Amino acid sequence: MRARQTIVEAVVFLVLACVVGFAFNSQRSDGLEITRDYFPPVNKVPADGAGAAPAGGSVRDRLARLEGAAPDHGFRVVSLQDTFDYCEQADSSIVFIDARDDAHFQKCHIPNAIQFDYYHPERYIDQVCDFALDAEVVIIYCNGGACEDSLLTARYLTEEIDDPLASDIVYVFEGGIQAWYHADYECEPEDCEP
């Protein structure tokens, strides 16, 4: 009888926690979308000619000549040095997208990067589309290391939005803000630390 009572109490507690949890999540602005697949597999087939060297000296041409293109996820990767070079150019045809949340972005980011929190895309999609749709190159980064948010963002922007970006203009800076910061490159705000 005592065991049965304990089990009943356990079930009631669990139901209560579920009800409170879902109710609270539905009311908060940064809650999770229960039915959304936040981690779809990123197995994109690379665009034809990935890593090839087309003629011409445009930004895309130079990036297209990079070695080591077409890793497992299929998006082109860009090195720390090249990321720095293109950031220095301050070319409006190159757009940097920071795929991290508000707190991390505001704390420290690559100069002139625009934010896109992959987990709350509705807040940022308009701004990203304004800048990125006319860009020749879109470089996406996140924290670096084991962080997959830059890949997930690249996939999202090239597949899920109404006006997707062309996959051959999207590049992933795998080193992320950590590699950028530890290379002593300038960050915004000044003297910040990721």
Add this chain to the structure above:
Amino acid sequence: MNAPTPEPVAGDASAETARRSTAWSVAVLAARLIVGGLLIYVSIGKLRDPVAFLKVVKLYELLPVHWNVLLNSIAVIVPWVELLGGIILILGLKLCVSASVLRLSEHTRAVTPGIGLRGTALVILLMLVGFTAAIGLRTWRIVQTEGTPVMEVEFECGCGTGVDIIWIKLLENGGLILLSLLIVLSRSYGSGRLFLPPASQLPQPPPPAAKNH
């Protein structure tokens, strides 16, 4: 001639029982405070940043790829199990629903539906066992794939304490499991209270039996 064996005084055994019961109550109370306090502490960080906790849960790779509803639900529910569970453990709350209100059958009325300390502790216990097993499995995978020595494996386990050295974390979880088990199995009346009952409510020794001459 042998000296008569002194008759045992009935009060001695009862006093001993009362002492053991009090000691047991103190132990259970301490277990409730430790487990409950820790649960509340770790739940706060998860409630503040549900996305971060979701990412940590995903790293365990325990669910098939497209079971996103279950994955997201775990990230939403677990912090509340911890927070509510911690509060119930510390305060010793008990909330019962009258069987007559629920129009239950005679058979079902023998069990009173509601929230109670032992049931909550049972959920916490099962959750801790599950978490510990998941941490152990992920550690084993790391050892197998990366060749890292077991004693050097460290990662963010989702416990709200950042990156942990895992063998220490497993020991800590083992201790919490034992404390939770203590609460679940406790028979002490003190296990339902936040404070010890007054002395007048301790078991009183029965009156000594009258001697026949």
